[in-house]
Amino acid sequence: MAEPISRSRDLDKLLLRPGHLVLIGFDFVKLRDDLQEYVRILVVGAGGLGCELLKDLALSGFRNLEVIDMDRIEVSNLNRQFLFRLEDVGKPKAEVAAKRVMERVSGVNIVPHFCRIEEKELEFYSEFSIIVLGLDSIEARSYINAVACGFLAEYDSNDQPLEETVKPMIDGGTEGFKGHARVILPGMTPCFECTIWLFPPQVKFPLCTLAETPRTAAHCIEYAHLIKWDEVHSGKSFDPDNPEHMQWVYLEAAKRAQLFGIPGVTYSLTQGVVKNIIPAIASTNAIISAACALETLKIVSGCSKTLSNYLTYNGVEGLHTKVTEFVKDKDCLVCGPGILIELETSVTLKMFIDQLEDHPKLLISGASVTVRGKNLYMAAPPLLEEMTRSNLGLPLFELMDKSRTGIVHVSGTAGKGDKRQSCLRKLRVASRLSMESQIPTWLVEHKFKNPWIR
Ligand SMILES: [Zn+2]
Numbered sequence: 001m002a003e004p005i006s007r008s009r010d011l012d013k014l015l016l017r018p019g020h021l022v023l024i025g026f027d028f029v030k031l032r033d034d035l036q037e038y039v040r041i042l043v044v045g046a047g048g049l050g051c052e053l054l055k056d057l058a059l060s061g062f063r064n065l066e067v068i069d070m071d072r073i074e075v076s077n078l079n080r081q082f083l084f085r086l087e088d089v090g091k092p093k094a095e096v097a098a099k100r101v102m103e104r105v106s107g108v109n110i111v112p113h114f115c116r117i118e119e120k121e122l123e124f125y126s127e128f129s130i131i132v133l134g135l136d137s138i139e140a141r142s143y144i145n146a147v148a149c150g151f152l153a154e155y156d157s158n159d160q161p162l163e164e165t166v167k168p169m170i171d172g173g174t175e176g177f178k179g180h181a182r183v184i185l186p187g188m189t190p191c192f193e194c195t196i197w198l199f200p201p202q203v204k205f206p207l208c209t210l211a212e213t214p215r216t217a218a219h220c221i222e223y224a225h226l227i228k229w230d231e232v233h234s235g236k237s238f239d240p241d242n243p244e245h246m247q248w249v250y251l252e253a254a255k256r257a258q259l260f261g262i263p264g265v266t267y268s269l270t271q272g273v274v275k276n277i278i279p280a281i282a283s284t285n286a287i288i289s290a291a292c293a294l295e296t297l298k299i300v301s302g303c304s305k306t307l308s309n310y311l312t313y314n315g316v317e318g319l320h321t322k323v324t325e326f327v328k329d330k331d332c333l334v335c336g337p338g339i340l341i342e343l344e345t346s347v348t349l350k351m352f353i354d355q356l357e358d359h360p361k362l363l364i365s366g367a368s369v370t371v372r373g374k375n376l377y378m379a380a381p382p383l384l385e386e387m388t389r390s391n392l393g394l395p396l397f398e399l400m401d402k403s404r405t406g407i408v409h410v411s412g413t414a415g416k417g418d419k420r421q422s423c424l425r426k427l428r429v430a431s432r433l434s435m436e437s438q439i440p441t442w443l444v445e446h447k448f449k450n451p452w453i454r
Helices: 005-015 031-038 048-059 093-104 122-126 138-150 193-198 207-212 217-232 243-260 267-274 282-301 349-358 382-393 441-449
Strands: 040-044 064-068 109-113 130-134 169-175 178-184 310-314 320-324 339-344 364-371 374-377 405-414 421-432
Touching: 005 282, 040 048, 048 064, 048 093, 048 130, 048 169, 048 282, 064 093, 093 109, 122 138, 130 138, 130 282, 138 169, 138 193, 138 421, 169 282, 178 282, 207 217, 217 243, 217 267, 243 267, 282 310, 339 349, 349 364, 349 374, 349 382, 374 382
Parallel strands: 040 064, 040 130, 064 109, 130 169, 339 421
Antiparallel strands: 169 178, 178 310, 310 320, 364 374, 364 405, 405 421
């Protein structure tokens, strides 16, 4: 059945005619059909931004979408995550979002994945033309960024990777009335890790301010939450999901605010401060998602130059938006050529894994090791651990089919204390012969005969 003409009218204006901004190789005759046929897009996250992204991408003519999200729908999502209804509460977000968009947009196929992003093999991610991120966590972004950067291969003498190995990412993010959309071409433009400083550390108030000189409603709330609670409830820990606990903190904060003449303490602000909730605004999600969907279309079609490379949107007072061109960190551990680790050919996989824990730039514990998609050792789950355990005693050199240099992917937990997070690193392993076999045979023989040579 022929599609109604109106469905792709706007898309055709972009894709079915040439223009001054189109990139080399732009073939406007076949393009629209190719987009629908061959391009596969992964949307990471099916929350506020993810719902918008799936809808926008489906309406932009993409037909092969997949979405991954580990969360289930909660009542508090319904005000902005517009694909969900009251009867969906408790169901996986990815599944419901995929179903709803397929019901409304004919011809699109969306495959949902209800799981953690770390549960998927690297190969899963390699199959997509482009990865679009609608996440709210820095850790999850870091992880996907490392996965995409891990596909980079064969750097030339200028440390530029092979273009075919570049897996583009579009990252969207919103926080209240503010948001960003950025284009990441790993190895070519700054990756997420190159500009990690863009995410400031969470605001923590000094305890002395809370205890002695509160100036804002948030100070009063944190006083009740962090100081007063422990004084009164010795030993009983505060549970942010217990409404009675929250109510107690709210009343204490209100008392303190009155004492210091500070206005503004409410129950919902108490929840916001204690749980560190940043309100999500549907319009911000819609605007950022539209920017991300457009960049996706531009990258895969070449119908226009892409954003270079970071757009910020601020709707707090009036509207302010601008684009900044950030630069790549040439020493980036994630999108650069990778840390070089030199090993002797006799070093076993176990010894290699132990070294990762002490390496000052890595500090990875509980590492799993993969070479060219082959799992050499998996620290978890137990079944895979058992299957790969026998490799631990074998030399890494042999496990890498005796190639002198190679890329090794390592995943595990990095950092110390409560800063620990799952991470994925790409390493360049270069093997050299063991010291012993580098010594010329005549010397070895000589050594045994002549006690003066050590
Ligand atoms: Zn980087």
